[in-house]
Amino acid sequence: MSSLTASPSHKKTTTAQDERVGKKSTLSILLGRPEIGALVGAVALFIFFAIVAPVFLSPASLATVLYGASTIGIMAVGVSLLMIGGEFDLSTGVAVISSALSASLISWYFGLNVWVGVVLALIVSLLIGFINGIILIKTKLPSFIVTLASFLMLTGLNLGLTRAIGGSVSSPSIADMEGFQSAKAIFASSVNIAGIDVKVTVFIWLAMVIIASWILLRTKIGNWIFAIGGDEKAARAVGVPVVRTKIGLFMAVGFCGWVLGMHNLFAFDAVQSGEGIGNEFLYIIAAVIGGCLLTGGYGSAIGGAIGAFIFGMANKGIVYAEWNPDWFKFFLGLMLLLATVVNIVVKKRAESSK
Amino acid sequence: MKTRKNKKTEELLEKLEPKTSDNLLTLKGVGKHYGSIIALRGVDMVVDPGKVTCVLGDNGAGKSTLIKIIAGLHQHDEGDFTLHGSSIKLKSPRVALDAGIAAVYQDLAVVPLMPIWRNFFLGSELTTGVGPFKKLDVQKMKDITKQELSDMGIDLRDVEQPIGQLSGGERQCVAIARAVYFGAKVLILDEPTAALGVKQSGVVLRYILQARDRGLGVIFITHNPHHAYPVGDSFLLLKRGRSIGYYSKAEITVEELTAQMAGGAELAELAHELEQLGGHAEELAEAEAGAAAK
Numbered sequence: 161m162s163s164l165t166a167s168p169s170h171k172k173t174t175t176a177q178d179e180r181v182g183k184k185s186t187l188s189i190l191l192g193r194p195e196i197g198a199l200v201g202a203v204a205l206f207i208f209f210a211i212v213a214p215v216f217l218s219p220a221s222l223a224t225v226l227y228g229a230s231t232i233g234i235m236a237v238g239v240s241l242l243m244i245g246g247e248f249d250l251s252t253g254v255a256v257i258s259s260a261l262s263a264s265l266i267s268w269y270f271g272l273n274v275w276v277g278v279v280l281a282l283i284v285s286l287l288i289g290f291i292n293g294i295i296l297i298k299t300k301l302p303s304f305i306v307t308l309a310s311f312l313m314l315t316g317l318n319l320g321l322t323r324a325i326g327g328s329v330s331s332p333s334i335a336d337m338e339g340f341q342s343a344k345a346i347f348a349s350s351v352n353i354a355g356i357d358v359k360v361t362v363f364i365w366l367a368m369v370i371i372a373s374w375i376l377l378r379t380k381i382g383n384w385i386f387a388i389g390g391d392e393k394a395a396r397a398v399g400v401p402v403v404r405t406k407i408g409l410f411m412a413v414g415f416c417g418w419v420l421g422m423h424n425l426f427a428f429d430a431v432q433s434g435e436g437i438g439n440e441f442l443y444i445i446a447a448v449i450g451g452c453l454l455t456g457g458y459g460s461a462i463g464g465a466i467g468a469f470i471f472g473m474a475n476k477g478i479v480y481a482e483w484n485p486d487w488f489k490f491f492l493g494l495m496l497l498l499a500t501v502v503n504i505v506v507k508k509r510a511e512s513s514k
Numbered sequence: 515m516k517t518r519k520n521k522k523t524e525e526l527l528e529k530l531e532p533k534t535s536d537n538l539l540t541l542k543g544v545g546k547h548y549g550s551i552i553a554l555r556g557v558d559m560v561v562d563p564g565k566v567t568c569v570l571g572d573n574g575a576g577k578s579t580l581i582k583i584i585a586g587l588h589q590h591d592e593g594d595f596t597l598h599g600s601s602i603k604l605k606s607p608r609v610a611l612d613a614g615i616a617a618v619y620q621d622l623a624v625v626p627l628m629p630i631w632r633n634f635f636l637g638s639e640l641t642t643g644v645g646p647f648k649k650l651d652v653q654k655m656k657d658i659t660k661q662e663l664s665d666m667g668i669d670l671r672d673v674e675q676p677i678g679q680l681s682g683g684e685r686q687c688v689a690i691a692r693a694v695y696f697g698a699k700v701l702i703l704d705e706p707t708a709a710l711g712v713k714q715s716g717v718v719l720r721y722i723l724q725a726r727d728r729g730l731g732v733i734f735i736t737h738n739p740h741h742a743y744p745v746g747d748s749f750l751l752l753k754r755g756r757s758i759g760y761y762s763k764a765e766i767t768v769e770e771l772t773a774q775m776a777g778g779a780e781l782a783e784l785a786h787e788l789e790q791l792g793g794h795a796e797e798l799a800e801a802e803a804g805a806a807a808k
Contacts, residue, residue, distance in 0.1 A: 378649040380639045383628075387636050390625035397587070397619060399608040399637035457627045 194451035195463030197502035201449070201495065202470050209477035216480045219356045226358065229472025230365035231420065233465050235439075236446035237368045238409075238416035240464030241376065243447050245409045246389035246456025247303040249292065251311040252417055253439030258314050259285045259421030260431040261322055264331040267339075274339035282418045288314070289414025293407030315437060322433035335429035347419075348426040361423050365465070368416070372461035385409065389456025445492065446471055449499040470495060538563050538598065538731040539584070539615075539700055545592035546579050553579040554755045556593070560748070561700055561731040566722060568742035569735045570775050571752035577735050580752070581702050584733065585617035586610030597700075611637075614699035618689040618706065626678030630670065631659040633677045634692050658695070666691045666724055683714030690721050694728060701725055702733045707741050719745050739775055743768040751775060 193199075209216045216225075235252055242249055262284040267277030288310070296306045319329065326332045334340055350357040376382035384405045387395035396402045425431055448454060449470055450463025474491050478484075539561040546554040554576040561567050571577045582588040583595070586604030594601055597613055604610045607617070624633045631652075640651040640658075659673045668687050670680075677685060686706045693701050703722065707715040722745050726732050736742050742749060749766060751759040751774055759774055766774075 374649075378652070380641060380648075380650065383632055383636060383639055383650065386628055386632070387625045390627045394619075394625050395636065397585075397607050397617065399611050401608075457625065 194458055194460045194503075195466050196451070197499055198450045198463055198466040198470065201499065202466050202473070205470055205473050205477070209473060209481065213477060213481035216477055219354070221476070221480060223356050223358045223362075225472045225476045226362045226469075227472075228475050229465075229469045230359065230361040231423070232442050232446050232471050233365045233468030234361065234368060234420045234423075235413075235416050235443040236450070236464035236468045237365075237372045237461055238413035239443040240447040240450065240452050240459055240461050241372060241385060242409045242413050243444070243452040243454065244376070244389045244456060244459045245385045245406060246392065247296065247406065247409065248307070248444060248454070249303065249410065249413050250307040250440050251288070251292065251314055252413060252443050253436040253441075254311055254314040254318060255285065255288050255414065255417040255436075256421045256424065256439065257318055257431060257433065257436035258288065259418045260425040261318055261331055261433060263422065264334055264425055264431055265322065265325050267337060268332050268334050269325055271337075274334060274337050274343050276339075277334075278339075278343055278422060281421065282415070285414040285418035285421065286411050287414070288417070289411035290407060293410035296410070297403050297406060311440065318433045318436075329433050331431045331433065333429045334425075340426070340429070343422070344426040346426075347422040364419060364423075365468075368419070369461050369465045376461055381405065381408070386457055389453075389458070391457070442471060445496050448503070449495055451499075451503055453503060454500075467499075537561070537596075540596045541584075541593065542596075543593035544580075544583065544590045544595055546583060546588060546590050552755055554583070554590075557750070557752070557757050558760065559750050559757075561733055562747075563699070563731050564726055564729050565747040566726050566732040566734055566745050568746035568749045569733060569752060570737065570739060570742055570749060570771070572737055572775065574754070575752040576755040577737075577752055578704070579755070581617060581704055581733065581735055584610070584615060584700070585702055586615070608637075611696070611698075614697065615702065616693035616696065616698035616700070617702040617704065618686065618693060619704045624677045624685055624689060627676050629674050630663075630677050630680070630688060631656045631673040634659040634662070634673075634688065634695075638696055662691050662695045663688065666694070666721060681714060683710050683717045686710075686718050687721050690718075690725055694725055694730065698730060700731045700733065702735070704735050705737070706734075707736060707738065715741060737775070739768055739771040743771055 215221055235256065239249065239252060259281045263274070263277035263281035265277075266272065266280050267274045270276075292303075292307055292310055295301075295310075296303055299306065322331055323329060347360070349360045351360055351363065352358075376385060384395065384400045384402075387398075387400050388402050388405055392402055424435075446467035447459065447464045448467070450459065450465065450467030452459030452463060471492070474495070475488060478488050478491075537560050541557055541559045544554065544557045545552070557576075557580060559567060559569075569577055569580060579588065583590045584604075586607045586609050589603050589605070595603065597615075602613070604613065604615070610617070625636065628636070632655075635655045640655050641648045642651045643649050656673050660670065663670055663673075666687060668684065668691065670684075677688065680688065686703075690701070690703070690706075706718045706722075710718060719741060722732055722734060726745075734742060734746065743763075747763055749759075749761045749763070749771060750757060751761075751771075761771075
């Protein structure tokens with residue numbers, strides 16, 4: 161199968177369109193996209209907040225909304241890919257904190273340059289992903305159970321190790337350590353655009369979405385991700401390296417966790433070891449609202465980004481509209497329900513026989 | 515295994531191909547057990563280029579186990595599996611594919627939500643560029659998919675549509691075309707007609723002959739002798755994990771094949787049983803009596 165040269169007919173292929181396929185209208189192409197439901201929702205929500213809270217439209221507010229979206233969106237990139245690959249990860253929320261704590265505690269305890277801690281934290285994050293993946297493959301347990309276990313273990317490790325090493329529930333400040341300022345410039349600075357301070361995470365987020373989309377749609381690995389999420393047995397039968405792809409996806413989630421963890425650390429100078437619990441659901445919600453099927457095989461990285469943007473808008477919009485933020489979670493739940501229903505309809509149409 | 519049937523099989527092997535090393539693929543006394551359960555035992559068979567070998571058997575006869583061994587999903591525990599004259603044990607489907615053995619499965623041929631062209635090239639994608647900028651050669655893959663499918667006589671409107679939207683027969687055909695394109699020497703078809711209607715089955719049978727005429731050795735698994743007989747060159751019958759016969763087309767008729775498969779005596783017994791449960795004659799008589807009473 162590897163020898164493409166064996167193909168007998170490498171004739172001049174016709175690039176001409178089949179006459180039975182009319183030029184698809186832009187609308188029907190758009191309606192076939194996984195993120196369409198989320199896009200409509202995002203536009204509606206944007207208009208809604210623009211009307212009820214005019215301050216929402218000011219550039220400074222938009223920068224704030226985008227920042228809020230980016231802190232969810234960076235993780236949603238990895239979580240979306242993983243979900244398209246047919247798995248999901250409940251340990252992401254605390255894994256972000258684990259990464260931040262590793263960087264902080266390692267450099268503080270050994271008195272090293274902060275960058276050493278940053279690099280070691282990357283290794284820790286990738287290792288968490290690797291371990292999640294390898295346990296999933298070896299035990300054949302559902303990812304719900306495997307990552308629920310790692311969620312609990314990481315929660316315990318975060319608290320236990322932080323207290324054991326630093327003597328407090330919060331990691332010690334590393335603000336005066338070598339390398340802190342340069343790391344802060346990379347992970348937690350602001351970029352001034354036309355007088356508005358935009359957090360650097362917004363740009364990191366957008367770059368990650370673009371790279372993830374490219375991987376998903378234009379590389380072999382992307383093809384494999386869709387395949388293992390869509391039908392793992394079929395993928396294996398045609399020679400897709402299922403094990404490597406799955407473990408790679410968990411490690412990609414680990415990488416995203418590292419990026420966000422570094423931001424959390426350098427935005428301040430210390431990390432609360434008990435943080436992060438519950439955030440894993442926000443990332444999953446962003447991916448699902450963005451059109452990723454919980455059952456795998458369908459979705460997009462851009463969808464996850466739109467999901468995160470909806471989250472950012474709802475989160476900050478409620479504040480700008482001066483409502484009681486108690487209602488926020490209600491809206492989030494409603495949005496999730498609507499998005500999932502839309503997704504089911506889309507999937508049915510895609511799968512339906514002629 | 516020194517049964518009469520095996521001797522017969524050996525004779526047949528001699529007859530079919532005097533020089534055994536020229537055979538594309540041969541199995542000799544191949545067996546497989548899962549723990550204490552013997553799924554397959556003492557199976558002999560030969561696959562030649564441009565010939566269709568049919569494997570027939572009822573549910574649980576060991577057909578699936580046999581093809582899983584040939585396709586590299588499972589490894590045999592006993593016997594000898596030779597490809598191009600050398601003995602092998604296939605570790606994974608990937609290894610089997612690289613050796614030129616491609617399997618098309620009834621239920622897991624394709625990923626339904628993915629476009630046809632992505633399915634066609636899945637696991638063997640074409641790329642352009644180097645290093646981190648290596649990307650899929652989308653246009654070329656779409657063109658080849660369309661061309662290959664039309665060469666097989668499958669005329670598709672749009673290779674971008676999800677393969678789940680195709681009919682069962684069309685999906686099988688895409689999978690067959692894919693195997694042919696990627697240079698398969700041996701093509702295993704697992705019950706390709708089982709879930710199909712009469713017309714769709716005919717379409718698939720035609721593609722089997724197309725693949726054969728391209729010089730592939732085809733292994734056609736089925737439990738329908740009426741599908742197997744018209745396209746097959748030789749027939750392996752399995753029952754309870756054992757070979758109960760191996761015939762060339764000249765040696766057997768479709769009636770004999772059917773009888774062998776069902777086990778002649780069992781079939782007669784079944785007919786008798788069904789008759790006892792009430793044939794149409796009795797019901798008709800009852801209905802007529804009811805109508806007369808009114």
